[in-house]
Amino acid sequence: MTARFLTDLHLGYSADGERKRLDAPLEYESDVAKRIFVVPAGFETDLASVPRLPLAYMLFGGVGDAAAVVHDYLYTTQKVSRKMADNVLAEAMKVSGVAGWRRGPMWFGVRMFGWLHWKKPKPLQLDSEDFYVG
Numbered sequence: 001m002t003a004r005f006l007t008d009l010h011l012g013y014s015a016d017g018e019r020k021r022l023d024a025p026l027e028y029e030s031d032v033a034k035r036i037f038v039v040p041a042g043f044e045t046d047l048a049s050v051p052r053l054p055l056a057y058m059l060f061g062g063v064g065d066a067a068a069v070v071h072d073y074l075y076t077t078q079k080v081s082r083k084m085a086d087n088v089l090a091e092a093m094k095v096s097g098v099a100g101w102r103r104g105p106m107w108f109g110v111r112m113f114g115w116l117h118w119k120k121p122k123p124l125q126l127d128s129e130d131f132y133v134g
Contacts, residue, residue, distance in 0.1 A: 037073065
Protein backbone atom coordinates (compact mmCIF):
# COMPACT_ATOMS: atom_id res chain seq x y z
CA MET A 1 0.00 0.00 0.00
CA THR A 2 1.14 3.51 -0.70
CA ALA A 3 -0.70 6.38 0.98
CA ARG A 4 -2.39 8.46 -1.72
CA PHE A 5 -5.58 10.10 -2.87
CA LEU A 6 -7.29 7.87 -5.43
CA THR A 7 -9.62 10.66 -6.60
CA ASP A 8 -9.42 14.45 -6.72
CA LEU A 9 -11.31 16.79 -4.41
CA HIS A 10 -14.40 18.29 -6.06
CA LEU A 11 -16.13 20.81 -3.81
CA GLY A 12 -19.48 22.38 -4.52
CA TYR A 13 -21.71 24.74 -2.57
CA SER A 14 -23.55 23.74 0.57
CA ALA A 15 -26.97 25.10 1.54
CA ASP A 16 -25.35 28.14 3.20
CA GLY A 17 -23.70 29.11 -0.09
CA GLU A 18 -20.14 28.29 0.92
CA ARG A 19 -17.95 25.89 -1.07
CA LYS A 20 -17.91 22.92 1.30
CA ARG A 21 -20.00 20.10 -0.14
CA LEU A 22 -18.48 17.19 -2.05
CA ASP A 23 -19.68 16.95 -5.64
CA ALA A 24 -18.01 13.56 -6.10
CA PRO A 25 -16.68 10.89 -3.72
CA LEU A 26 -13.19 11.46 -2.34
CA GLU A 27 -11.13 8.28 -1.95
CA TYR A 28 -8.01 8.08 0.19
CA GLU A 29 -5.75 5.05 0.64
CA SER A 30 -4.09 5.20 4.06
CA ASP A 31 -0.96 3.38 5.15
CA VAL A 32 -1.39 4.25 8.83
CA ALA A 33 -4.98 2.92 8.91
CA LYS A 34 -4.27 0.15 6.37
CA ARG A 35 -7.49 0.79 4.47
CA ILE A 36 -9.21 2.94 1.89
CA PHE A 37 -11.64 5.62 3.04
CA VAL A 38 -14.41 6.81 0.73
CA VAL A 39 -15.97 10.14 1.63
CA PRO A 40 -19.33 10.13 -0.19
CA ALA A 41 -20.59 12.80 -2.55
CA GLY A 42 -22.84 15.20 -0.66
CA PHE A 43 -20.72 15.13 2.50
CA GLU A 44 -20.48 18.62 4.03
CA THR A 45 -17.26 19.82 5.63
CA ASP A 46 -15.86 22.91 7.27
CA LEU A 47 -12.43 22.00 5.88
CA ALA A 48 -9.60 22.83 8.30
CA SER A 49 -10.99 24.47 11.42
CA VAL A 50 -8.38 27.19 11.79
CA PRO A 51 -9.01 30.04 14.25
CA ARG A 52 -9.92 33.22 12.35
CA LEU A 53 -7.05 35.11 13.98
CA PRO A 54 -5.25 36.87 11.12
CA LEU A 55 -1.78 35.35 11.61
CA ALA A 56 -3.06 31.83 12.38
CA TYR A 57 -5.38 31.86 9.38
CA MET A 58 -2.68 33.28 7.11
CA LEU A 59 -0.30 30.47 8.07
CA PHE A 60 -2.70 27.52 8.27
CA GLY A 61 -5.99 28.40 6.53
CA GLY A 62 -6.83 26.84 3.17
CA VAL A 63 -4.05 24.27 3.50
CA GLY A 64 -4.57 20.56 2.84
CA ASP A 65 -8.26 20.76 1.98
CA ALA A 66 -8.52 17.14 0.76
CA ALA A 67 -6.83 15.89 3.95
CA ALA A 68 -9.20 18.04 6.03
CA VAL A 69 -12.23 16.52 4.26
CA VAL A 70 -11.06 12.98 5.07
CA HIS A 71 -10.40 14.03 8.68
CA ASP A 72 -13.86 15.64 9.02
CA TYR A 73 -15.44 12.47 7.64
CA LEU A 74 -13.55 10.28 10.11
CA TYR A 75 -14.57 12.54 13.01
CA THR A 76 -18.20 12.55 11.85
CA THR A 77 -18.52 8.80 11.30
CA GLN A 78 -16.01 7.70 13.97
CA LYS A 79 -15.09 4.68 11.83
CA VAL A 80 -11.65 4.76 13.50
CA SER A 81 -10.35 6.05 16.82
CA ARG A 82 -9.79 9.77 17.26
CA LYS A 83 -6.03 9.23 17.44
CA MET A 84 -6.11 7.25 14.20
CA ALA A 85 -8.20 9.96 12.51
CA ASP A 86 -5.62 12.56 13.55
CA ASN A 87 -2.77 10.39 12.27
CA VAL A 88 -4.59 9.94 8.95
CA LEU A 89 -4.84 13.74 8.76
CA ALA A 90 -1.08 14.11 9.23
CA GLU A 91 -0.39 11.42 6.64
CA ALA A 92 -2.86 12.87 4.12
CA MET A 93 -1.42 16.37 4.56
CA LYS A 94 2.05 14.98 3.82
CA VAL A 95 0.71 13.18 0.73
CA SER A 96 -0.88 16.51 -0.33
CA GLY A 97 2.49 18.25 -0.14
CA VAL A 98 1.76 20.34 2.97
CA ALA A 99 5.08 21.47 4.44
CA GLY A 100 6.17 19.89 7.73
CA TRP A 101 6.23 23.24 9.53
CA ARG A 102 2.49 23.49 8.82
CA ARG A 103 1.60 19.82 9.37
CA GLY A 104 3.06 19.68 12.88
CA PRO A 105 1.07 22.56 14.40
CA MET A 106 -2.12 21.45 12.61
CA TRP A 107 -1.75 17.89 13.94
CA PHE A 108 -0.98 19.25 17.41
CA GLY A 109 -4.08 21.47 17.25
CA VAL A 110 -6.42 18.57 16.49
CA ARG A 111 -4.78 16.41 19.16
CA MET A 112 -5.27 19.16 21.77
CA PHE A 113 -8.70 20.47 20.78
CA GLY A 114 -10.28 17.87 18.48
CA TRP A 115 -12.09 16.28 21.41
CA LEU A 116 -14.50 19.26 21.32
CA HIS A 117 -15.79 18.10 17.93
CA TRP A 118 -15.34 14.37 18.61
CA LYS A 119 -17.70 14.47 21.62
CA LYS A 120 -20.53 16.28 19.79
CA PRO A 121 -23.53 14.06 18.95
CA LYS A 122 -23.41 12.98 15.32
CA PRO A 123 -26.34 12.63 12.92
CA LEU A 124 -26.92 9.06 11.79
CA GLN A 125 -25.03 8.53 8.53
CA LEU A 126 -25.13 5.18 6.83
CA ASP A 127 -23.06 4.07 3.89
CA SER A 128 -22.52 0.82 2.02
CA GLU A 129 -20.23 -0.52 4.78
CA ASP A 130 -23.12 -0.28 7.23
CA PHE A 131 -25.43 -2.67 5.38
CA TYR A 132 -25.47 -6.44 5.36
CA VAL A 133 -27.23 -8.20 2.53
CA GLY A 134 -27.58 -11.89 3.19
